[in-house]
Amino acid sequence: MPRPAANLAIGVLAGAFCLAAGSSHPALAQGAARPDFAPNASVGWYAYNRIFIPPASGAGPVQQDRAHPYVSNDEFRVTGKQPTSQLADLSAPILQPWAREAVRKRNELVLSGKPANPPYASCWPAGVTGFLLRPMTQAMYFIQGPQEVVMILSSKQEVRHIHLTDKHSANVKTSWFGESIGRYEGGSLVVDTIGLDDRTWVDGFGTPHTKQLHVIERFHLMENGQVLEANVHVEDPGAFTMPWDAIQHFRQYEAAVRAMPIERIAQLASAPEGPLQEMVCADNPRSFFPSADAVLAPEANTPDF
């Protein structure tokens, strides 16, 4: 190809490159690699645990009281062991006194034999950190759009919106899920959330938080795309004595279903591995086992419109 025409061709292509990059993929324009958490509609992510994994070093999340080992529903399904409730180790150094007291009160309910279930057990939102602890049997899905990433919990169609922009709004109203902005960076999706109101539990221990809660999550793939890791950094000077970190891992299947035939799994809760299925918490949230400490599921006394 003669040189002037070649230069023209390259110039046109380079121009088109910049145009396409600018219009749809700000992250790509920065040259960052975009991890693919949803290569097809059937990829859903199941949590490894209902309790955060502590970081290798430094301040970490509230953990289970060792004197009262935690047996999850998931373990029961496969082994038949008596399930127990989460019971916090109150010596957790990250808790301010009032937060420790709130956790202690819940511990007391559990020790007295009451279920002490979290608000999400009654169809209220799980919040941001709680979101990552939810998908044990019902998967979490990512929808990666050009301007936004949406995370969906199939168990209650709980939705988190992460806007791919570099600045929070000037005036962030507080809400159950706050305002999440994100970017792709070095093979991770980095999510920054503020504006969380104070009604959710940080974890299954009832660890409270204030409106100052600030959560930074890094989602990235490991083990050849088979494992999703979330590195969670939590700051809340109103509730915690120091910032702390936590880890959660997700796999693309429910562990129990790989451990034994489904006919032998008690209380099988999961959908077949595949696309998001409809599960509506408000379908029939009432229990026939009344508990003094259960909260009502959300309902509207007057129609919204």
Next chain:
Amino acid sequence: MKLNTLGVAGIAVVMSAVPAFAHHSFSMFDAASAKTVEGVVKEFQWTNPHSWILMMVSNSQGQLEQWAIEMGGPIGLARQGWTPKTLKPGMQVKTVIHPMRDGTNGGQFMAITLPDGTLIGDVNAPASANAGGGP
């Protein structure tokens, strides 16, 4: 009409404001014991987050009492071969449950024997085996 999942017209059911407990720990059930409950199906609720078998059971005084047996949601049940029509009101059944630890009339589903003798549920599964019993 193909389906009548609740035994009443779906929209006409008025949900009473009972404290709810949709996703909860199974710690309220006694995993170490298996209780057999015989009675008549009053209602089979094929719903999320839990399906329920409501049964009318004679107590020791011969009076009928309602028992509530909690199951998983429809998607998991369907994987194990259940349909909304597997149980119908009026069916005489024998259920095996992990009973409520607090003595409430109810428990967690383990197995059920239908009027025609079909047994659904695996009483030899680990979650049943530790209970040390069966129907």
Next chain:
Amino acid sequence: MESFKISVRAGSAWAALFALTALSGSAYGETPDISGTYWASEYQAKIQVLGGGDLPLTADGKAAYEKNVAGLKDGSVVDSARRYCVPDGLPRVLATPYPFEIFQSPPGQITIVHELNHQVRVIALDQPMPSEKELTTLPYYNGHSVGHFEGDTLVIETAGFNEKTFVDATGAPHSDEMRTVERIRRVSPTQLEDVVTIHDPMYYTRDWQARFVYALRNDVWLDDYVCGERHRDLTSVAGVRRP
């Protein structure tokens, strides 16, 4: 030598451009781009039959409608979508006065995320409808949807509905045998239309359509929605009446 180097650079640039085009939100190859955030500017509690006239109800349909209307009035029938915030279902959710988003992802799926009751609709692209057995075993509020593109139009077929929803806010009925077909397309760079066909011979004497139009509103971020709480200002949506 020089011309070889030039064509290698050109080749790399082509590859990069192709990769970007394949990934970009505005170019799905042959597939039209209907993604975005949409928000209606008017709301009607009573569904409007395309072409005018009343709902073509069968005798059973009339009876069911009257029962719903009377029940909603005296409280014996609950509007669960407004009271407990279960999904509105189809076609009622198409009248939503709240914004919603259409994502053309993950590959093989269209995902519609509503602000109202944080409902999610999943449409499997180029897949067959699930079997009758699956549809009747697992009836959904929003049914089971499969879709495909025909030119500029996304065609969504839905079946396997439960009977827990109304056709509209006045209580118009549908049975669990209802099947719907939606034809969704951009009618202008800033407007999307959804023409839905209702097929429910138990309650309606013939198939009938309704048309919904939405403005493209990529400036809007969807809010949380929890039943019973205060939600966004809907004064921009004509016809919304808030008690």
